[in-house]
Amino acid sequence: MRDEGRKIMKSWRRSRPFWGGLLIVAAGLEVLSIPLAVSALPVAVMFGTVGASHLIALVMVIAGVLVWLQPGQRVFLGLIAVLLSMASFIYSNLGGFLIGMILGLLGGVLAMAWTPDNLPANRLDTVTVTVTVTVRSVLAAARTFASRMSAPRWAAAVSLGRHRRRLMSKRRSCAGTDTRAVEAGPAKVREPAG
Incomplete structure (x- = not known):
């Protein structure tokens, strides 16, 4: 029973950009956790960026979840995650002390670069053909x-x-x-x- 659950989870993870979405969600949660810290809240309120950092963090979490739920939109959502990660550097305490920004950048790039496993067999980008031309083969072709x-x-x-x-x-x-x-x-x- 456990093996079937693991197989289902593994096939679900392989059918979508799982790790990219996970890193985007982690980046959003990390950026969100910095302004929510009790000692950092008065400093963040004084600078007035609490609303922007909350918004950036929530949109990053939503983008990460949508990368899992809609793998066809992975390029757009990955680009949104990359742009929000770069914006978090300015609006959210240096991107969550650089950790959230780096996680968001990596997650967005992984989401954009992911390709599905089940490509059709007749596509040219999946076929690798190696051609070796030797002097013997050229002479044999000329003789024929x-x-x-x-x-x-x-x-x-x-x-x-x-x-x-x-x-x-x-x-x-x-x-x-x-x-x-x-x-x-x-x-x-x-x-x-x-």
Whole structure:
């Protein structure tokens, strides 16, 4: 019975950015705990940032819980957590003495970077293909290609290559002229009527 519960919990954790959400919630709770300390409350009230730090901390906790509940929104929620962590540096006693800010930054980045395990098998980013090209494989491919080409085909391919090279050299020499005239061949010169 316990093993089934562990398997269910493990599959639930793997199907969402669990650790990113946990760090975001921990950061929010840590930032919230600093203004609630009895000895720090008069100092925080004197500076007037209690409302902003409470708001930042509560939104961070909500963002962390939403990362767990809606993994499809992980990039947006992670970005919100990163921005709130940076804002907590200013509004909440140096981001909860830097601990809350660092936890929030790490959690937000982990939430944004998380990808689901069950990607389709036909996606290109999941397939890794290693191609090794050796001299032997290139020579074997050339021999196979040459054996499939008969002599008349080789002659046609060579003459086509020569014809193409002649056209390309004409095009280069007539760089300022119309290319359609070069493709059509030499133009006939008309004599002026007169």
